[in-house]
Amino acid sequence: MALRFFGIILLSLLHTICNAKTEGQATIARTSDHLEIYESMSHRLKDTGLDTTRSSLKVRGTLYDSETGESLPSATLQITGTYKGTVSNAEGRYEILVDSLPSELTVRFLGYQTQRATITSRRDSVLNINLSPSALELPELVITEDDPALSIMERVIASKQLWRAGLYNFKAEAYTRLSLSNDSSVVLITESMNEVYWDREKGYREILKTYEKTSNLDDTIIPLGVNDLPNFYDDNIDILSYNVVGVTHPEALDYYEFKLLDYESLDDQLIYKIEVTPRRNLQPTFEGTIYVLAQDYALLEVNLRPSQVITFPPPAQDVSFTYSQQYSNYGKEYWLPVDSRVEGAIKIGLPGLQFPTIQVNQVARVSEYDVNTVIPTAILEKQESVSVDSLSISSTRIGEAGRVRVPLTQEEEEAYQELDSTMTLGKAFQPTGFLARMLEDPDEDQDTSGVFSDGPVGEFVSSMTELVAPTIRMDRVNGLFVGGTLTKGIGRQEEQGELALILDGGYAFHRNAWDKGLGLRMSKQFEQGLGLTAELTLHEAVIARQQLRLMPRSSYSLAFLFGGVDPLDYFVEKGWKSSLELRKSMFSFTTRFHAMQEESYLTDDLFTYSLTGSRNQPRRVNPAIEEGISNRLGFGLRVSESNGFDGSTLGFAGVNRIEADVEVSDGSLGSDHDYIRVQVDGEISLNTFYKRRFLPNTFSMILSGGITQGRVPYQRLFTLEPSTLSYAPFGVLKTQSLFPYEGDRFWKVYAEHDFKSTPFEALGFWGISKKGIGLIVFGGATNAWVSDPVSKQVMESLTPILRESQGVHYEAGVSLNGIFSIMRLDAAFRLDQADFNITLGVARYF
Structure with a gap:
């Protein structure tokens, strides 16, 4: 039970937080029937570097600072002259697939000289690369009354509008990984390889080619792709379900303050480091830093976090996230995302129920762009934004068939080896507080499978599980009333629909009498969302004269129990009633007929007990009604x-x-x-x-x-x-x-x-x-x-x-x-x- 409770909260939050959407996106459809789980990690650990399914070479290695020897995380690597590239992981490690020899690898990292390495033979499958800090002499930053960042961003926005006008669509390949951790270790990983299609009018479509995940994740959950991650070059960005004005929106200067913080360099090119802060304190915005290439007035990198306006409703108590993204024009005209990185923490809790902090790490890489190409109409016309290539999923894994990942960190590799189906999210995020015991799973070692499975006891228990709306109430006429409605299916056929028996009623302890109801309900669902329900019920009960539409009956019972007045009156109703309901989507039409004999319930013997200490509290007389037949x-x-x-x-x-x-x-x-x-x-x-x-x-x-x-x-x-x-x-x-x-x-x-x-x-x-x-x-x-x-x-x-x-x-x-x-x-x-x-x-x- 704890896993179900926690999973519903966690997955809904993660879908909203990590899977932000930009303009023009459709809904997501998942097809789990075609997916298989690959639990073995041996294919990662024993890779030779040669992809035998294609004549390609998998090159891997680590990027280092040539002076300090420190690794360089999130550096970009590109096969020179192509749209093909990747990024290094948090430990500076990378892997990339080279299709032909010789090939040249171009490596860039902000503040360093670009390094080029030539791959001439298959012996170069392991290639560590050292980058040297940039030697460009940077201008002195002079603080003036008119911050130059304003004019810089005006030119960035104008430049974007020019090149975006010529960008109609693209096709690309994407890799996405999501890792969740608790305070001590990684507890869940999902990875996916997708083909990505973007069209200016239709938005994103993706085809899931293959995916992997730790074996403790439910098979029905499919990793999502890069269409669910933000592109910070867009005008409007949906993040945490807020629609946020992007930093390059035409009206961005009305929403943000921009301040030039410093100069950076990339080779001999000047980079502006600009601070972003909200100008409108009550509108959802971002804050952080962005890096602008002076030569082209283009974004090179953003490191942003949601402003304090962007909060999440309960049960989320604290949500903090940072988003990082890099861009490249690959030596051409259009500036496209190279990667997307999300890091954050989610604290979930309610009074009496606290979950450990959930650490989130998500990385995505997009490469092999084909810009302004022909995209099949069948792909763009799909209603769902993510579809599944079941043939590819069933035959390949990540790391095979020409696919490489952003390398796993050491922690993630250990998680793949150690996590199994018993390491549930419920165990990884065990709640604390006085309500936590209510969410505990029953003893997994206790075998109760045969206790009620057979015989009349089992049939009785099975039927009782169909109890709907149990009723407990208290008033001055009935005293304590205990009852409910039992619905038992007695026949279900595709063409005739579903037939159910309804038992309704309960026992009034002060009247020493039963309320009784017996009915039949037939339901049928037709095509195009049309539904029909018919019901016939025999009925004899003491009911409330007033018809309640907004207040729950239980609130009056509780007030009565604590010595308050009973505001309702009661009379006897017996007869039969029928109804026929026709419904479709937002509409429902009901016709009903009641044939009832209505009688007053007059008595001086009223229930007088209350919890306030009085057992003989005076109660208001129950009035008569206008008796007779009410059809x-x-x-x-x-x-x-x-x-x-x-x-x-x-x-x-x-x-x-x-x-x-x-x-x-x-x-x-x-x-x-x-x-x-x-x-x-x-x-x-x-x-x-x-x-x-x-x-x-x-x-x-x-x-x-x-x-x-x-x-x-x-x-x-x-x-x-x-x-x-x-x-x-x-x-x-x-x-x-x-x-x-x-x-x-x-x-x-x-x-x-x-x-x-x-x-x-x-x-x-x-x-x-x-x-x-x-x-x-x-x-x-x-x-x-x-x-x-x-x-x-x-x-x-x-x-x-x-x-x-x-x-x-x-x-x-x-x-x-x-x-x-x-x-x-x-x-x-x-x-x-x-x-x-x-x-x-x-x-x-x-």
Whole structure:
């Protein structure tokens, strides 16, 4: 369980952090059926240097400073006159494939003289190269009021626009490696070799040719390619799910301060070392250093990190990353990425649950460019950005068939040899804290495979695993109620669909009675995403008169248990009901018919126990209803971008949706009631400010209204739920407490603006911002009333108090959001009369 919990968090973070995307990219499709895992490392350790599948020579060696003897990491190597090259690893080691002899190898490293080495025979397969520091006399840096970096970057941006205008596409070969470490060792490695295609209009496409990984990584996880890494020469860069203005964006001078720090050299060419700092403190930007080739006003290298605005929501507590990238024009016109290096650390935790820091190291190399070439239309038309060459994967490995890696470090080589399938991520990142025990895996040595596998006990356990929505609640009529819904599939066929038996109900301990329900559900999925569900249920139960749409029933039970009032009323309903739902993508349409006998549940024997110490606390009488036969036909329409999942119900996410519900009851249906009931609910959620952020400022609003025609019975009034026990989710008025508002007509408006952490950042309170605490302002108004005087008179005879809103209820307030990463604290002021309330709710994340 710990592995599953940790893996979900870790992989989602890594996908967002390390696999940043630039403009014009499509989604990723993985095909795991064609992939094989190669666990042996012998092919690496015993390589002779000669690739026998091609007449090519694998040259390897180490790059050194000729004066100090220190190795030179991330130096670039190129087969002179070609687009073919590589980079040295963190230990200065390299390997490159030479297709013909003789060949010349050009080695460059910032601050050093370029070194050229000629490879004349196969005896040169091991070639160590020494580089000498550059002897160019650098000009003296003079600090003036007008920093020259401004004009330098203006020329870099102008130069990029010129050569980028002629770059239409390219094809290249790419190698990518991701390593994860804990405090002591490397715990995971993935490597991939891809063919990369880029088109100005279509974006990136990649074909995965082969890959390797440590054997402790799940087989369903496929390494991603360089299309998921940033190109810092792009105008806009998606990093950590923030859309960041690049340092060569046409408007970069509005977003960044550039300062000339120093001069460097490469051979006899002058290099500008420029510091990058944010000009706009509330916009997502980068900071760090960039190196500009003076002769061409082109980027040679960037070393950047996200600014402090770029943070990650819980459960990430601290995320720190640096990105490095080098460029070359290979002696031609276009400046293209040579490599990409990512180093960082991720700290994940929640109150009571802390994981060790995850160290991330990612390196990518891109070479063998073919610029402005013909790319097959079939490749560019693929919807997925990564596809799989299953034939190549099944027949070759990295290091074979003309493929070479950026050499592994010694730690990584040891990890490949030592890690096996038992060295799980759960073990490598074992959590601590009082919640950690809840995530522990069961004893792996304990054999429980046959305990419940056979016989009637096994069948019972198997059926119980299909229990859906177990129910425990408490109120003044039922006392403690324990039950739930059991759904058991009894037939599934491709053409006829799925048939399921539904058992619904539970036992009310104070009434000493069972609620009972038995039903059948048939579901079928058609082509093009069309689904159909039909359900028929027999039903006898004591149910709540008020219909809850926003407040969970459990919140009222908890308040009741602690001595609070029970705001709901109850009556007996028995009969049958049916429904038919048609859904496709964002749309669903439902028709239903209820044939019910409705009776009052009148009793003086109310449940009076509470945890506050009183066992005989007075409880409000349960009122009568308008008894009789209630046959009603209903129609519902829902359009929602959430495809059925409504995060706004708990309040942690906004959604754009609209719902309409119409209910008809009259004598022609055999009903004792004659009315039409219409309710419409809508919700909008819009990004407002700082849209480049992962979580922009958002405005959310709920609009609801209902109207009836005819005389609706007391038990079918519209309900506006109250807050309770200082809990009020999004959409519930915070200052409407204790009892619901009811009426045969109502309207409600509720809105809030989530400023996230930007107000605290603007005031310089970055510590608060980094804890994920934000500011929300909200307000709402509602009115509910009974419009028909006759209906009102009848209802007042049934209940001591008919709870209309008595005019418009207005409120406004402010919230601190993200407390302990999971809560919000609301302070609400009622405006139409003097009232104030403090409530809690689920933190608003999206």
